[in-house]
Amino acid sequence: MEADFQVIDNYLMVKMPAEIDHHQSGAISRKADSFLLRDSIQGIVFDFEDTKFMDSSGVGIIMGRYKKISCLGGRIFAIHADRQIRRILYISGLSKIVEIME
């Protein structure tokens, strides 16, 4: 399953795949960046509804996108993050820059 991208009201919605590891992370980052360049994106929403696994490669995706949009005041959100994904976000310190929502 591949990640799915959609722009709604200047927010880039990224539906993350079932498994996020190094195998896929490069492609997700590149695709996300192509939207950041094209549209005037104010924020990115990472949707983890379908995600059953994520390792540090997912942290790299989020951190990398944060570096790109934060200087322009962009914000990052995480929705539908299960318990394990939340733990990853907290341990990595990403919870400080990502707004975790239900």
Added chain:
Amino acid sequence: MKQEEKKISRGYDNELRMEFDAVSCNESFARMAVSAFIAPLNPTMEEMADVKTAVSEAVTNAIIHGYGNVQGYIPGHMQCPREISVGKVRMYCRIEGDVLAVEIEDDGQGIDNVEQALEPLFTTKPELERSGMGFAFMEAFMDDLQILSAPGRGCKIVMEKKLGSMPWLEEDE
């Protein structure tokens, strides 16, 4: 049945040894193998996720840092290069009672400074958007972590974790 088998004392209950190419498509394969291997111990969902994450981190490190195979790779895929560094990753798992031991080993470039590598956020590959959290996750999700490595001598990660909470403990949660 289990009791009888235990009489044959061999120091462990079950063992798995495998070797695979150091390419990215094998990261999920290694995770699946270790989950199937520990399933009979009835680990909690959290324990299962912990072990999968730790194994994924160690295997990914071997592929990316050990052998420098940084790109995503699918066998037979047109866009994937046929010429990549053909290193092997070895995974060894052992169950002894309710304790899982996992070893992930590569013959790649090895680590110069293990202490520094262990620091959260330290990475030698920031340009690849590595976050430097791999070892931090292995430490957080497993009970024990050891790193045996030297420059040019590969890397061996040894991890342990006790699995299968007691039924009455699970009810408490």
